[in-house]
Structures are given as structure tokens and as C-alpha cells.
Amino acid sequence: xxxxxxxxxxxxxxxxxxxxxxxxxxxxxxxxxxxxxxxxxxxxxxxxxxxxxxxxxxxxxxxxxxxxxxxxxxxxxxxxxxxxxxxxxxxxxxxxxxxxxxxxxxxxxxxxxxxxxxxxxxxxxxxxxxxxxxx
Numbered sequence: 001x002x003x004x005x006x007x008x009x010x011x012x013x014x015x016x017x018x019x020x021x022x023x024x025x026x027x028x029x030x031x032x033x034x035x036x037x038x039x040x041x042x043x044x045x046x047x048x049x050x051x052x053x054x055x056x057x058x059x060x061x062x063x064x065x066x067x068x069x070x071x072x073x074x075x076x077x078x079x080x081x082x083x084x085x086x087x088x089x090x091x092x093x094x095x096x097x098x099x100x101x102x103x104x105x106x107x108x109x110x111x112x113x114x115x116x117x118x119x120x121x122x123x124x125x126x127x128x129x130x131x132x133x134x135x
Contacts, residue, residue, distance in 0.1 A: 005096035012037035012094075030102055031113045038094045039117045045090055046118055047125050050076070053083055054129070061129070070123055077119045087118050 002010075018032040039046070053076055054061040061072055076083055091114055095103060103110055 005098070008094055008096055011041060013040050015040060026102075027106060027109055027113065030099075030110060031117070034095065034099050034102075035091070035110070035114050035117055038091050039114070039121055041094060042090050043121055043125070046087065046121060047128055049083075049086065049090065050122050051129060053080075066126070069126060069129075073122050073126070074119055077115055077122070084115065088114065091118070 015032075015036050018036040020029045020033045024032070050073065061069060064072055077087065078084070088111065092100065092103065
């Protein structure tokens with residue numbers, strides 16, 4: 001029978017550009033080996049969570065210019081602690097037990113890396129948010 005950890009790892013997409021080697025810091029290895037694949041795996045959920053955030057905040061997002069929308073995404077992730085914690089949970093919930101043990105050793109720095117990846121992912125999917133409004 002497969003373990004939870006092996007099933008989680010099997011679900012993750014391969015990211016050829018996210019290489020891991022001994023010359024990298026431990027945080028960078030964790031970012032490329034764990035965070036990037038998990039954030040990519042969770043892409044649709046993260047976008048949907050942001051779509052819900054927009055709705056809960058009276059759709060103000062849709063009245064903004066593209067540049068202001070990018071700032072809105074960054075501010076939501078950076079300053080709205082409840083939303084930020086929700087996003088973190090979506091990522092951390094996909095960690096293996098060993099990855100979680102690594103994460104808790106330096107969670108502050110890894111949270112910063114994690115939220116940067118999440119912000120970049122939502123911003124790169126901004127066209128999905130626009131299409132949703134048109135529907």
C-alpha cells in the first residue's frame with residue numbers, strides 16, 4: 001500500500017527549471033524541490049481562492065487597471081493575514097511529513113518564499129480572473 005507521502009509526491013508536476021543541487025542554500029533547495037511543485041499543483045485552487053477573495057471584497061478588483069490589479073494581488077497576500085494563512089494552509093497541507101519537519105525549522109524565511117511564489121502564480125494567471133468576470 002502506498003503511503004500518504006509517496007502519493008503526494010507522485011501528484012506533483014515536474015518543473016525542469018526548478019533544479020536542486022548542493023551549491024544552493026537549504027532554503028533554495030526546499031523552494032525548488034518542494035514549494036514550486038506544490039504551488040504549481042495547487043494552481044487552480046489558489047486562483048479560485050483569490051477569485052473568492054475578490055467577491056468577498058465587493059469586486060473592487062475588476063474596476064482597477066492591470067497595474068493596480070497586480071498591486072491588489074500583492075497587497076491581499078501580504079497584508080490580509082487571514083487570507084495569507086489560508087493560502088499557506090493550501091500549500092503546507094501538501095507537504096510530506098519530512099518536508100513539514102524541514103519547513104518548521106525555518107518557517108519564517110520559507111513562508112516568505114512560499115508567498116512570493118503564490119503571488120507570482122496568481123499574478124501570472126490574472127487573465128483567468130478577467131475571463132471569469134466576462135462570463
